[in-house]
Amino acid sequence: MTEYAEVARAVSARGEVVLRRRTTEHAADVLELRVNGVFVMDTHETSTEEALAAGALDLVEDPRDVVVGGLGLGYTVQRLLADPRVERVAVVEVEEALIGWMRDGTVPHGPAVLADRRVQVVAADLVTAVAEATRTYDLVLLDVDNGPGYLVHDTNAEVYDAPFLTEVHALLNPGGVLVVWSADRAPGLEQTLRTVFGGCTEQALDVELQGRATAYYLYSARRA
Ligand SMILES: C[S@@+](CC[C@H](N)C(=O)[O-])C[C@H]1O[C@@H](n2cnc3c(N)ncnc32)[C@H](O)[C@@H]1O
Numbered sequence: 446m447t448e449y450a451e452v453a454r455a456v457s458a459r460g461e462v463v464l465r466r467r468t469t470e471h472a473a474d475v476l477e478l479r480v481n482g483v484f485v486m487d488t489h490e491t492s493t494e495e496a497l498a499a500g501a502l503d504l505v506e507d508p509r510d511v512v513v514g515g516l517g518l519g520y521t522v523q524r525l526l527a528d529p530r531v532e533r534v535a536v537v538e539v540e541e542a543l544i545g546w547m548r549d550g551t552v553p554h555g556p557a558v559l560a561d562r563r564v565q566v567v568a569a570d571l572v573t574a575v576a577e578a579t580r581t582y583d584l585v586l587l588d589v590d591n592g593p594g595y596l597v598h599d600t601n602a603e604v605y606d607a608p609f610l611t612e613v614h615a616l617l618n619p620g621g622v623l624v625v626w627s628a629d630r631a632p633g634l635e636q637t638l639r640t641v642f643g644g645c646t647e648q649a650l651d652v653e654l655q656g657r658a659t660a661y662y663l664y665s666a667r668r669a
Contacts, residue, residue, distance in 0.1 A: 451464075453546050455540070457539075459480075459598060461480070463478075465477050465479065467487065487518075490654060493626065493650045494517065494518075497624055498522075498586060501624040502525070502530075506620075508583045510532065511534045511584040511585075511586065512536075512582050512585045513525070516537075518552055526558070532563060533563055534565070575612050583617070585623045587613075587624070591629075594629045605634050607640065619668055620667065622666070625638075627662045630649075646664070648664075
């Protein structure tokens with residue numbers, strides 16, 4: 446039997462953000478993040494959030510400056526910080542309440558992640574933050590939604606489209622890499638990245654979600 450207990454709830458301009466604790470006979474005290482009633486992620490299956498960072502770190506020799514779109518529960522950022530080559534991580538997160546829950550320990554591992562002096566959290570929409578960026582980066586990691594085929598926020602559709610991805614291309618240093626996380630295969634995104642960057646690699650990652658085997662996907666593209 447699965448039991449749920451609400452841990453925190455907030456309402457923002459984009460809707461309702463809820464953190465709840467899930468307990469099953471297999472795993473106790475799993476935190477789940479839901480937005481507008483849609484499952485976003487949990488603290489039990491975090492391998493692909495970490496793989497997003499680990500895979501990207503393998504692709505560049507000197508990943509000093511990194512942008513992460515979507516703080517979530519911090520696993521991508523935590524994995525980046527484990528690499529001593531990383532000097533600065535700018536994390537763009539649109540939900541201020543979630544940033545607060547990570548800072549104040551409502552998410553227990555949150556304070557340690559955000560206390561790292563290399564982390565700068567920007568409370569903003571990713572599209573706005575990229576448009577206003579004044580410097581360039583070695584890696585950009587995008588995990589703001591479930592992917593182009595299954596959006597939590599319809600407004601995030603533009604994150605997977607050519608105009609925004611062209612801005613991200615310009616945000617990268619030569620040789621810099623963009624990696625995009627997606628819950629489903631996204632051939633349209635792959636094609637757009639090929640057009641904008643001149644190439645793209647798709648990687649499938651096997652995961653088990655509450656007893657069900659499935660796969661998530663990473664799309665990588667390098668600025669020449
Ligand atoms: C799937 S979670 C990210 C998970 C993260 N990779 C981790 O390791 O925990 C997506 C995050 O992106 C945020 N988000 C959604 N749309 C956004 C946007 N347009 N700009 C910035 N953040 C956004 C959500 O509030 C959520 O925290």
